[in-house]
Amino acid sequence: MADIKLFSLSGGVTELPASSVALEKELQNVIENNMQTFFGVTFLKSEYPVKNGRIDSLGLDENYCPVIFEYKRSTDENVINQGLFYLSWLSDHKADFKLLVMEKLGSEIASKIDWSIPCVMCVASNFTKFDEHAVSEMQRNIKLIRYKKFGSELILFEQLNAPKVNPISDSTRTTTVARSDENRSFASLLAKADEQLKTLYYSLKDYTLSLGDDVIENELKWYTAYRKIKNFACVEVYPTKRQIVVSLAVKADNVAYDGKTIRDVSKIAHACTGDVQAIINNADDLEKVKPLIKRAYDEG
Numbered sequence: 001m002a003d004i005k006l007f008s009l010s011g012g013v014t015e016l017p018a019s020s021v022a023l024e025k026e027l028q029n030v031i032e033n034n035m036q037t038f039f040g041v042t043f044l045k046s047e048y049p050v051k052n053g054r055i056d057s058l059g060l061d062e063n064y065c066p067v068i069f070e071y072k073r074s075t076d077e078n079v080i081n082q083g084l085f086y087l088s089w090l091s092d093h094k095a096d097f098k099l100l101v102m103e104k105l106g107s108e109i110a111s112k113i114d115w116s117i118p119c120v121m122c123v124a125s126n127f128t129k130f131d132e133h134a135v136s137e138m139q140r141n142i143k144l145i146r147y148k149k150f151g152s153e154l155i156l157f158e159q160l161n162a163p164k165v166n167p168i169s170d171s172t173r174t175t176t177v178a179r180s181d182e183n184r185s186f187a188s189l190l191a192k193a194d195e196q197l198k199t200l201y202y203s204l205k206d207y208t209l210s211l212g213d214d215v216i217e218n219e220l221k222w223y224t225a226y227r228k229i230k231n232f233a234c235v236e237v238y239p240t241k242r243q244i245v246v247s248l249a250v251k252a253d254n255v256a257y258d259g260k261t262i263r264d265v266s267k268i269a270h271a272c273t274g275d276v277q278a279i280i281n282n283a284d285d286l287e288k289v290k291p292l293i294k295r296a297y298d299e300g
Contacts, residue, residue, distance in 0.1 A: 004158065006150050009147030015247075018148040020125035024071045027147065030155070031069065031123065032057050038157060039121065040230035040273075041067050044104050050089050053082070056098070062231055062273045063220050064112040065119060066090060066097055080134055080142060083120035087140070090118065091168075093181075116167035117141050118139055118218045123157075132161060141165045162216045186223055188236065193239040201237055201244055204286055208233060211297045223272055232300030233293055234272035243281045246289060247274035250297040255292070261285050262292065 006016045021027045028046070035043040041059035047053040057069035068086050070081040076186045090097055094115065101110040122131075127144050135142045144160040165188075190201065208226045209215050220227045227232040234247040252266040252275040266275035274296070278289040 004148060004156060006148075006154070006156070015155070016150040016174075018150055020147075021149060022174075026072050027123065028056060028069075035059055035069075038229075042105065044100055048100075050086060050093075053086070055086050055090075058097075060101060060105070060109070061119065062110055062111070063085045063117075063218065063225055064109070064114045065117050065220070066113070066115070067118070068120045070122050072127075073191060079122050079124070080120075080131060080138075083122055083142060084138065084140065087118060087120050087142075091115070091224075114221050117165060117218050119143065121145055123147060127160060133161065135161055139165060152215065156230070161215060162214055164217065167219050167221075185221055186219060189237045189239055193237055194242065197237065197239060197242055197244070199250070200280065200283065200286060201235070202285070204235065204244060204280065207286075207290060208293060208297075211294060215297070225273075226297075226300050228297070231273045232296040232298055234274060236272065243279055245272075246280065246293065247272035248276045248278060248292055249274045250276050250292065250296045252276050261288055 004018070006014055006018070008014045017128045019206045031038060032043050032046055035041045035057070038063045039059075042061075043057065043059050045058045046056070055068055056071050059067040059069065061067050068083055068090065069084040070079045070086070082189075094113075098110050098113055101113060121143045122181045123145045125147060127146060131144060135144060142161075142165050143163060146158045146160055146277045148158075150156065190198065193201065205217070205224075209217060212228075214228050216227050218227065223234045225231045226235070232247065232249045237247065245266070247270065252264045254263065255264070255276050256264060260279070262276065262278050264275065265277045268276065276292065278285075278292060280286050280289055
């Protein structure tokens with residue numbers, strides 16, 4: 001893979017040398033202290049004990065999905081399989097994770113945990129081509145994050161893959177609750193949409209995915225999130241209203257609102273991430289919203 005070069009333009013062009021941290025614990029501390037800023041993940045626990053090991057860092061992302069962070073300490077360390085093992089363990093111990101979330105964030109947040117797409121984020125100064133191939137074959141939500149330090153003040157994170165995975169059903173729910181959730185789920189609502197609304201949704205989907213190879217589509221229980229490292233757009237479908245609602249991660253104070261298609265929801269409770277909401281009823285609305293989606297992608 002091509003290396004990233006960073007240059008300073010102060011007093012002439014000078015290349016800044018890239019380096020890794022002297023100790024991986026240093027990197028772990030930096031990420032845990034700034035997890036929300038870097039990755040949109042709320043930090044929960046460091047060195048979480050599990051059977052035959054410890055999860056380096058545990059968090060909950062902006063979609064309320066569990067996130068495991070593992071830091072690669074050496075080139076030959078198989079951190080991907082290690083992360084996969086911890087992911088399987090966590091999926092079998094959902095009650096333990098929910099208890100941790102309750103202790104750290106409260107019962108209301110714990111009730112929102114979404115097990116559709118739990119994630120493993122492997123962070124290292126480099127990965128091999130075999131690592132990338134292994135992750136692509138697994139078809140699990142495993143993200144390879146390469147970091148580079150530039151001096152003492154700059155750090156860069158580069159996501160090397162864009163995993164495409166199907167949501168996992170939550171088998172811990174009772175039959176009654178499962179039926180209720182199924183009727184309200186994103187997949188079921190899309191299935192109930194008429195052909196015109198489905199065509200509109202797939203046009204929106206195609207446009208959003210075309211913005212870059214780094215766009216990841218995550219279908220969750222209630223909505224579909226489009227993200228790079230963080231969400232930049234969340235899409236809900238309402239078949240009875242015949243409309244699509246898109247929540248966008250752009251600053252609400254710098255948007256042209258029209259009182260109909262685009263509105264400020266920064267001070268209104270809503271399910272999705274993003275302070276700006278766009279309501280799409282037809283193809284003209286979609287064309288009007290596309291520049292805002294592009295802006296959310298560019299800023300994300």
